[in-house]
Each structure stands twice: as structure tokens, then as C-alpha cells.
Amino acid sequence: MRDDDLYAEGPAGCGEGEPDATPRPQTLLLTFFGGHVLGRDVRVATASVLDVLRRVGVSEHATRSTLSRMARRGLLHRTRRGRSVYLGLTPRSREILRDGEHRIWRIGAVNARWDGTWTLLGFSLPESWQRQRHVLRSRLLWAGFGALQGGLWIAPSAVDVCALLDGLEAAEHVKVFRARALPPTNVAELVRDAWDLTAVAARYDRFLRRWDASSPPGVADDSLARQLLLETEWLQVIRQDPRLPREHLPADWPAERAQRLFRRLHAELDPAARAIAAEVLDTIAEEEPRAATATH
Template sequence: MLPTIDVARLGDVTQDPTFPEADGGGVPRPQALLLTFFGGYVLGRHVHVATASVLDVLGRVGVSEDATRSTLSRMARSGLLHRVRRGRSVYLGLTPRSREILLDGEARIWRIGAVNTHWDGTWTLLGFSLPESWKRQRHVLRSRLLWSGFGALQGGLWVAPSPVDVGPLLDGLEAADHVKVFQARALPPTDVGELVRDAWDLPSIAGRYHRFLDRWDGAALPVEPADSLARQLLLQSEWLQTIRQDPRLPQEHLPQDWPAERAQRVFRSVHARLDPEARAIAADMLDTIPDEGGDEDAPAEAQEHASAG
């Protein structure tokens, strides 16, 4: 079962940077890169980090200073970052909203795994029928369903391959009064393999894993960016965007050559290879100050990865 993130606090989750690919080439947007950086080097460390340090880090990935400054300002306005001034310097820290997003990402990367190998046969079924005039409500509900791993079965009937707590998913939606939710098991003559192929675009999901493997699976890492901190930041951002769009379908109903497990092994291997030097670079370059609020809600895995240097 996926962890429950309060999607209602994200608004329209299709606009959240960790959900869709950044552009047609799959390159993460600056906001996705920034969240990956804050997840790796701020979450769980009880610090704010200087804007100048953040500009340096994003510059190593090829993001311009103007683009980074603009994105940081937008993130602060939307409640993803907290700013503190010390003299002429501005330091950036996390907010409850950004912590929630980052903790969800940590769980997906380090605890859950890319393939559902322990499925017990339970499906969550969600049906809705909304007035034609509720286009915005329909759009937001569908985007939240996609975020939560649902696929469109037929008409207004959606299905997810695990138990799902739909309370946070429906919070704040007027459409919630028009939704019915059940847990169920498939019975004959239902062909579950056909159901999976109909409800989810398997070639598209597999294609994202193949693109990840094309870039990172090999003895030689990509030539750009040049240093381990930048490469690790890009690696983890690309991986999170890949698994964000994967509903973790039951392994027994996926093609035998499904690439997710291989891609996960590659991600973890390359991440471990880059991590010592990346941590050393970060320790040398990051200007931080204590965070009065702290990250008390960070789980052990997040604190371990965030404080390893």
C-alpha cells in the first residue's frame, strides 16, 4: 500500500513538480530538481540553506540563476519554502507542505519499491458521476486519482491495485458527495491481465523506465553534468518522476520483461556510487544555519540519507 499523502493540500496535483515529466525529453523542471535537493540535503537536518548555495547547486545541473531565483520565489509564495534573512543573506527551509511531499518521495524511493510483489488480490474501486458543468471538479478529481495510482476502468469507474485511503484524496472537493468507494476482488470471468492493460497505458509506463535505463545503465555515467553532486541530483529527480507515474501494478499481471526492477537496481547502484563524493561536495559548499522548527516528522530513512555527511 502506498503511503497516504494529503493530495488535497497539493491543489491540482498535475501541477505539482514531482508528478509529471518536466518536458517532452523527460528532463526534470527546476522545481523538481530543487525539491530533490531539499529532500536530500535539508530534510531531517534541522537547517536552512543559503540561497547562494542553492544557486550554485542548480547551476551545476545547468539551470540558470534567473530560472532558479524565479522558481524559488514561486515556491516560497506557494508555501513550499520558508525564507529567513541573516544580514544580506537569505536562507531557505522547509514548510509542513514541502515536508509532506518530500517524505512521500522518500517512502516511494527507499521503502516501497518499484514493483508490487506482494499483492493480495485486493482492488479499490471508485465510481463517480458529476454534472457536465463541473469540468474543473472533474479535472481535479481525475488528477488526484492518477496521483494515487488509479486507472480508468470504464466511464466513471476507476480502479487501484491496492487498498487506498481516499479520505485525503477527496478532501475539499465538492465532488466527494458524488463518489462511491469499494474494496473488491476480481472473480471469473474477469481477465485481470486484460483489465490491467485496459486501465493503464503499460507501453507508456515501461517507456519511462527504458528512457531512464538508456541514460543511466552503463559503466560510464552521462558526461553532463560534470560532478557527482549534480549527477546524483539529476539521477534522483529523474527516478522519482519515473516512479511517480507508476501505479505499482501486481507483478504477476505485468509482462515478463517489465523493466521496473532492473531500473530500480540501476538507480540504487548509481546512487550509491555517487553518494560519497556528492556528500563531500555538499558538506564543503553548503552554507546553512540551524532550523528552529526542525524536521521532527522525518522518518529514519530520510534522516539517514539527509544527514549522511
């Protein structure tokens, strides 16, 4: 994942809205494209996307504006067929969506197989490099780093730092090490200093309160809409979680409980959501992007 604009919008890359608030249109659109376009080699009609976002309460104007902005940023490309415009993924958006897919379905909400290795990253940037410092810190938060002290950051796993720093001028000022904590280091205290465990747990608790109900407030009685909101909100939560080792988390840590709820609800909604999507989505086969893109 290397998209500075998305990093700048928060660790989720899609905004930092709380799970009990309506996610932003771009957040919902990325979830939609990840679930119904990624890996299918298709493009989807703009009219279909408008229909899906309308189901979760997003206006046509907001959806069109967001789609246009995503196209300008290289996240979508357009193809006109007759009077219809179809939207396809780009290499950049595929990378973003695969990252989300990996976080949701492959690595889990808790680091249960930690080998004791920490990634340490230190940097010292000129005072005038405010933009570079902001982007670097955003990328570090995205990758699960916590600020230990001064310009020293730490992550509870091996991190592909070369990919993380790709394209950054600040990369020349960064030093990276792999390490293990040795006595007299108090690892529990280190974790509390580097990460706000209370805030991370609170996000999981809000997700549980909102979705562990027969009818979550503000959610339409539509399986496609429910699943889209559920997955979007879950991704917002886990992308702001550094996945700390289980042995260094409180005994009542809510992440695994929330993950079980998410996966159960997603599976329950999936058949009906897929049926609705098959009915309402107008798609065409993917093809190589043309030099000129269509407009709305």
C-alpha cells in the same frame, strides 16, 4: 499529499518531462530539499541553492523565479540573517518530500506482495465541474488509479481515499469499495484496459538507456549534480507507475532492473555528493517560521 497545484502539474507533482529531458527547476529543487534539508532541521542559504542548481544547468534567474513561486505557494519559508536569506521547509513541503522518499526507498517499483484486493472508486460530477473533475482525476492518477470505464476507476492496492479526497468539493460525489476479481473477469485484460503498460515500460527503458552508460548525455561530471539528476529522473518515472502486481505484468517488465541500476548508481555517487554538499551548503538551524518573510 494534498496540493492541487502540484497534482495539476502531472502525476509526479513536478512535471511530466521525459527522463532524457532536463527536469524542470521545481522538480530539481524538490529533490534537492528532500535529500539535503528534509529531516535535518536546517535552513539552507539561497546562494547555496543557486550554486547547486547551476551545477545541473539551471540559470540563476530560473532558480530565483522558481524559489519565489514555491514560497508563494507555501512550499518554502524564508529567513534573513545579515545579508543572506535562508530557505526552510513548511509542513506542506515536508509532506510532499516524505511522499517521494517513501516511494523511492520503501515501497519499491513493483508490487510484489499483492493480496488480491482492488480499490474501486466511482464518481459522477455535474458537466459544469470541469476544474473539480480535472483535480480529482489528477489525484487519482497520482495515487495509482487507472480508468476502467466511464467514471469507474481502479487501483491495485488499498488506498487512503479519505486523504486523497481531502478538501475536494467532488468528494461528496465519490463512492469507494474494496473488492476482489471473480470469474469470469479476465484480470490481464482489465489491467491492459485501465493502464497503458507500454507507456510505463517505455519510461523505464528510457531511464535504463540514459543511465546505464559510463557518461550519460547532458550530465555534468560532478557527483552532486549527477545524483540530483539521477534521483529526480527516477522519481519522475516511478511516480507515473501505478505499481501493478508482479503477477499481472509482462515477464520482461523493466521496473526492477531499472530500480537496481538506480540504487547502485545512487550508492556509488553518495559519498562524493555528500562531501560536495558539506562543502558548498551554507546552513543554519531550523526555527519556528516568523510572521513576516524575507525577500530576495
